[in-house]
Amino acid sequence: MTDHVGGSLQSLRESNRERLIALLREHGALHRAELARRAGVSRATVTTIVNELLAGGVVVEGAGSEPANGGPTAKRAALTLNPEAGVIVGLDFSAGSVTGVIADLSHQVLADGTRALAPQLGWMGRLDVGVELIDEMRADAGVTGRPLAGVGLGIPGPVDWTTGEIGTSSKSLEWAGARPSAQLAERLGVPVRQDNTAHLGALAEAVWGAARGSRHVVYVKVSAGLSAGLVIDGQMCRGALGATGALGHTCAVPDGPLCSCGSRGCLELYAATPAILEAVRPHHPDASFEGVAERAADGDRPCRRALADAATMLGRSLAGVCNLLNPESIIVGGDLTAAGDLVMGPLRTAVTDHALPIATQALSIGWGDLGDRAGAMGGVALMLQEPESIGASS
């Protein structure tokens, strides 16, 4: 499973398959020779890839507009993206919301949406809202007539990759053992895959976003919780059971307060957004995180300090990650993004101050490109990693 996903991440990012799909999206209809010329690859390569795309139902032959130099042969060989092909949905759940995107097989996003969720809502109720959101997005995108090819779910906690069950962590004590992907697959009759939301964010940023082209990536999502996704040597790193990236439960302060995971002084207690809100509460009792970020930008000193302290704690832990993994890119996403340089400045300083020089020599640190939609787009990427099954699923 891990191998397949890893290999497909590489192929999504690096292979010619994506270039051919992009050319067809851009130009509408092209024949094989034009594809080869525009993509700068051999005819044999085009033939191989096109045969796969035809078999998977991603492209069709002989439909769409005339090719540029249409003779009978060229006309017969003109290829277009399959207008009847299925659409793919990514749904990214946090404790308090679900964000969705709907995309076609060429991974163009057609619509998106967000719904609030009561944090105590169980998975049956969460999936009800998710299904409503899917219907709404299909209507918004005008694709109610096209089959749903699959759904990728983002889960705010570890997912045991071997069983599909949600694992035990601080945020998901009541969810442990749940299998929302299986429930949703049964309900919709389509393939549904799930992974931790930060893994999906890493996947999306590595395939389409800020980490594109990097082979060693640490993606950190900082919102109500704090977790990471790792790309190592160009492959998603899921570990023995899929539980990689639980950076929020790194010990930041050895004798710090008890964490809901049962350890003490976990990074999440210092660097996730609830800790920042708690720190400024005496000064701004009802501020939202956006409110804190805005006040800090306007010069409010407690808000600036709370952001800088959280960024420093995060940076210290990321310095340890750099010493351990020597990444090329650290990408930060989630709610923290709203704070901009007031977080990124002290974060960069803390990483550099606490890591070995060689561990950060090749490193860039920055915000993700995909914002709030990173996890949901990662859900789409997760499904696109099995194009054959996507083509066959509806």
Place this chain on the structure above:
Amino acid sequence: MTDHVGGSLQSLRESNRERLIALLREHGALHRAELARRAGVSRATVTTIVNELLAGGVVVEGAGSEPANGGPTAKRAALTLNPEAGVIVGLDFSAGSVTGVIADLSHQVLADGTRALAPQLGWMGRLDVGVELIDEMRADAGVTGRPLAGVGLGIPGPVDWTTGEIGTSSKSLEWAGARPSAQLAERLGVPVRQDNTAHLGALAEAVWGAARGSRHVVYVKVSAGLSAGLVIDGQMCRGALGATGALGHTCAVPDGPLCSCGSRGCLELYAATPAILEAVRPHHPDASFEGVAERAADGDRPCRRALADAATMLGRSLAGVCNLLNPESIIVGGDLTAAGDLVMGPLRTAVTDHALPIATQALSIGWGDLGDRAGAMGGVALMLQEPESIGASS
């Protein structure tokens, strides 16, 4: 470079190549049909591998003893390991010593040895001692007449995989920029590769030792320093510049004492052997680490506590590594091995207490199989990863 090494680690461990070499080592001479039958693989696979081994000079055809059912054809096809093939040396440097092994191309260790080094000795002096050790081991093994095919060097600090230079770390401030592998290659006229000693330990334990068969391995070497080697998805993880595994510089105590790396409270200051000696100094001013381990085994309470404290600090940091990487195996090597269960017990407890349940659910923690020779054997493995160049080098 990284890809090649990773791929070869897999092939060393998993491929049929090793089985064929092992059969020839065991049986002396076999023809292709016997190899196929005994290895349980197809004739075609045997033919492919044997052709590579012949081209690399690892095996020869038509020499050695009669095959079991010798007719003219079988006799012509009988294969043996090449008795004239080169030997490979691994030299593993620590600050205070160099340990060497010499092995044949079937990676059987023929001899080994250790020499003390003055910690302040520079690389020219260290290589002098290394060359003497090589000559001594060749004499001990009775292989002075066989060509030296290559040397793998273990370095006690990060090695920049892109330049071959030693990187800046606490232990190697004076060595930064040194290229001992290039110096030794020039001196001996053979290929010399180098890597961090803990990376080599991980490689050797994954290929031949306690981590054999695990795809997600953290090897920790605890001696005068503390560093790690990572195998992720069956591949050596070297990161952007080869600087992975600097676990000794994980922050264990945020406002702890200054470390020579410029950070504070690094794990190495609490869990490496000098910290243990320092802790027991009021009670046992001149004890060696072996002495502390012996006293602890005899019931000395300060020695037991010093070992347990170091193990607990190491376990806390390794819990963070489990949360991040979700490994299947943690293998501990280096001097700490001498302390046995007095370290392993509290270490296991600390890992379990501080990691998320799912992060340790599939985990085993234990000592390495290869002892003091792990790094040097990793040097041999590093050279064996390029069998073609080994065959062609002498």
